[in-house]
Amino acid sequence: MTAQRQQAIVESISRTADSGPHVTGDEFLGLEDLVPVKRNAAERTTRQAFAELLEFIRENKWEDAVNIFYPMEEKLPEVIEHGLDAEIRAKLAFVLGQINRFDNAIRELSLCVRGDANNFHLHSSLAYTAYNSLYAAANREIFLRGKIRAERIELAHRHFEKARELRPDGVTNFYREGMLFKQIEKKTEKALPLFQKAISNWDNLTEEQKQARHQEGGFREALGTLLTNWTYRCPAFWVPPTMNKYATYKTEGVEIFSQLPFCFLDFAYNSQ
Numbered sequence: 001m002t003a004q005r006q007q008a009i010v011e012s013i014s015r016t017a018d019s020g021p022h023v024t025g026d027e028f029l030g031l032e033d034l035v036p037v038k039r040n041a042a043e044r045t046t047r048q049a050f051a052e053l054l055e056f057i058r059e060n061k062w063e064d065a066v067n068i069f070y071p072m073e074e075k076l077p078e079v080i081e082h083g084l085d086a087e088i089r090a091k092l093a094f095v096l097g098q099i100n101r102f103d104n105a106i107r108e109l110s111l112c113v114r115g116d117a118n119n120f121h122l123h124s125s126l127a128y129t130a131y132n133s134l135y136a137a138a139n140r141e142i143f144l145r146g147k148i149r150a151e152r153i154e155l156a157h158r159h160f161e162k163a164r165e166l167r168p169d170g171v172t173n174f175y176r177e178g179m180l181f182k183q184i185e186k187k188t189e190k191a192l193p194l195f196q197k198a199i200s201n202w203d204n205l206t207e208e209q210k211q212a213r214h215q216e217g218g219f220r221e222a223l224g225t226l227l228t229n230w231t232y233r234c235p236a237f238w239v240p241p242t243m244n245k246y247a248t249y250k251t252e253g254v255e256i257f258s259q260l261p262f263c264f265l266d267f268a269y270n271s272q
Contacts, residue, residue, distance in 0.1 A: 042078045042081065045078060049079065049088060050087055054091070057095065060098075066095060066101075093125065102130075102133035103133075106130060106133075113126060124172075126155075127156050127157075127162075127173065128176060130152050130156035134153065156177075164177070169205075175194070178195045
């Protein structure tokens with residue numbers, strides 16, 4: 001995006017904020033009259049800024065979105081003043097995560113959670129952002145070591161747990177926290193019960209619910225991951241049904257099906 005285009009958007013949002021009814025210097029006009037005028041202007045600014053931000057996200061223009069809207073304290077102070085910042089902050093956090101600015105993204109989501117402590121989506125997003133930052137560190141895209149890394153792991157677990165509490169019939173957060181244990185902390189024993197829960201939650205959904213929540217297809221990944229790690233950890237009574245179920249899902253995009261023969265061998269060995 002050109003600097004001219006960025007400036008045009010900024011000016012457009014600014015004009016929106018200033019486009020409310022003109023307030024004269026009437027000595028009888030009290031504060032109670034000014035508040036709704038400013039509120040209406042802030043609401044118009046919020047709607048326009050949010051629409052512009054969504055457009056940047058659709059076009060994957062992460063840097064442009066950050067340049068125009070971040071930090072909100074500087075770019076959209078009137079939105080914050082009227083407590084209208086949560087939706088924009090949450091979307092900005094997503095944008096910041098796309099360019100590996102995880103610390104900034106976590107700050108934005110933490111502010112959102114502070115204002116809406118029982119919002120499932122906010123806890124889920126915050127947990128996922130922390131989880132993503134740990135993967136980025138493992139891939140040497142960012143630096144996280146020692147105490148900071150431990151605190152980031154704790155943050156991810158805390159918000160995964162809250163998200164699971166708020167939506168106990170969910171799938172994705174059970175799967176993701178299982179992956180946090182397995183891939184980041186190398187604690188497969190703690191991961192497996194979460195994968196099992198992701199699977200059982202998916203199985204308990206009706207076909208209509210599965211269609212409506214198709215994005216929670218983490219079920220398939222959970223099942224595949226479980227099968228490559230179970231053998232001596234999963235109870236024997238649970239293994240054969242899981243194998244059969246996995247076979248029925250093999251055509252639904254689970255690439256890890258190739259691991260199934262090894263699971264059969266391991267199961268046979270451990271059943272002796």
